[in-house]
Amino acid sequence: MDRIIPPGVAVRLDAGVHGLVPAHDPGLARWAAHGRNRAEGDVVAAGVCGINLRxxxxxxxxxxxxC
Structure with a gap:
């Protein structure tokens, strides 16, 4: 995870490429339910839900x- 911001979590995919995990993502909710704290720099597995080229x-x- 790169940064925690109001609309969700910014994730660095590669040098200069970032994506956003929306705050309402079930994966983030599972972490909160299990008492896991999210922190900048955490490594996570993420799947692509959508790409808006424009x-x-x-x-x-x-x-x-x-990890």
Whole structure:
């Protein structure tokens, strides 16, 4: 995870490429339910839910915690 921001969590996919995990993502809710704290720099597995080429946006979802 790169940054925690109001609309969700910004995730760095590669150098210069970022995506957003929306705040309402079930993966983020599972972490909260199990008492896991999210912190900047955490490594997560994320899947691509959508790509908007015109707006240059990538929407992601949390699959599972990696580290």
């Amino acid at each position: 707006r240059r946006q990538v929407r992601l979802r949390i699959l599972e915690e990696v």
